[in-house]
Amino acid sequence: MPVIRALSSVAKQALLAPACGCQPLTVAIRNISFSPRQVTSGSDASFHSVSFSETDHPKVLITGGLGQLGVGLAKLLRKRFGKNNVILSDIRKPPSNVFHSGPFIYSDILDYKNLREIVVNNRITWLVHYSALLSAVGEANVALARAVNITGLHNILDIAAEHGLRLFVPSTIGAFGPTSPRNPTPDLCVQRPRTIYGVSKVHAELMGEYYHHRYGLDFRCLRYPGIISADSQPGGGTTDYAVQIFHDAVKNGKFECNLKPDTRLPMMYIDDCLRATLEVMEAPAESLSMRTYNINAMSFTPEELANEVQKQLPDLQVTYEIDSVRQAIADSWPMNFDDRNARNDWGWKHDYDLPELVQTMLNFIGSDSRIAQAN
């Protein structure tokens, strides 16, 4: 009998062992009983038992932090948790204002050991994973997008599970495709995106939820719409036109749009997006009936956006020169996003609709360019 018991225990361990064939590791964190990747030099049980207490400030690492969203998120989180509790990271060199505004560290998410070292040495408790190649640049470099968005995500998931981190990974309207209901798009429906970006984001949603159920990982994910910001540039997506129009309108009075005038997409002002991210990270686990939520604010077409901008800048001239890659992507994405679950579960509520968005963007960019002219 002891032999049978031993064999059945080995079989159980084998069944529970992750696909990478690593040894399972028992850690003293709520539900996590198995690590998905082997810790090479033996587990440090005392480290794992020092888990983040709800009364402490979290110690946050943001990957891919020098893109459109990371610097703004660091600013918001530093206001709440203290400057030194939020570390920005990226593979690019930070501009001097970012470098001097708080901790910055080099981190390539494809380097697993380097990531682990950063998490351990800085006693990280929250990880916000922003590194990615977006939809349009992803189509231009599928191999790199696959590496960063999929292999990189695997590193992040394993590190987060091993060290009991709360993990935020953004998804996107791009995680839906032409066979999804597009008007509106609910949280749960067919997801067959036709871009490497979308495929990698569906993969991230599913892997995060799987790690949550299998290893107890505290995975949280929001599907962002196209994000519009004044003081940071978008990184090569399909919704970038909705940022560029403001800069061109103020500087040149002319804008050439790369999407058709009637292409309707869900959009959000950056302050709403970053606040939603903080709110879902702080939401009590019991309030989350799902781990991946749609969030939305507004939906508009290039023509509707141009009309709203022209209320403030009547001389703006808009022409259309369609980019066939971006147009095909946009035509497969949601037109309206159904975010009722986020609103009901953890109280999501946006502040900015189209008129406030336009006013805020023009005020910001207008005052910026007046300052530049004066200098």
Ligand SMILES: NC(=O)c1ccc[n+]([C@@H]2O[C@H](COP(=O)([O-])OP(=O)(O)OC[C@H]3O[C@@H](n4cnc5c(N)ncnc54)[C@H](O)[C@@H]3O)[C@@H](O)[C@H]2O)c1
């Ligand atoms: N901006 C949007 O409209 C939007 C909408 C939906 C979802 N999202 C998601 O939000 C996240 C942040 O978006 P963003 O607009 O700031 O993206 P971005 O393209 O502006 O920035 C991404 C950053 O990732 C970094 N990066 C690339 N390869 C890396 C690597 N190997 N290691 C570490 N960093 C690497 C880049 O240097 C870049 O600074 C992304 O995951 C994106 O998919 C963004």
Ligand SMILES: C[C@@H](O)[C@H](N)C(=O)O
């Ligand atoms: C929508 C979002 O994921 C990004 N802005 C893109 O267009 O690729």
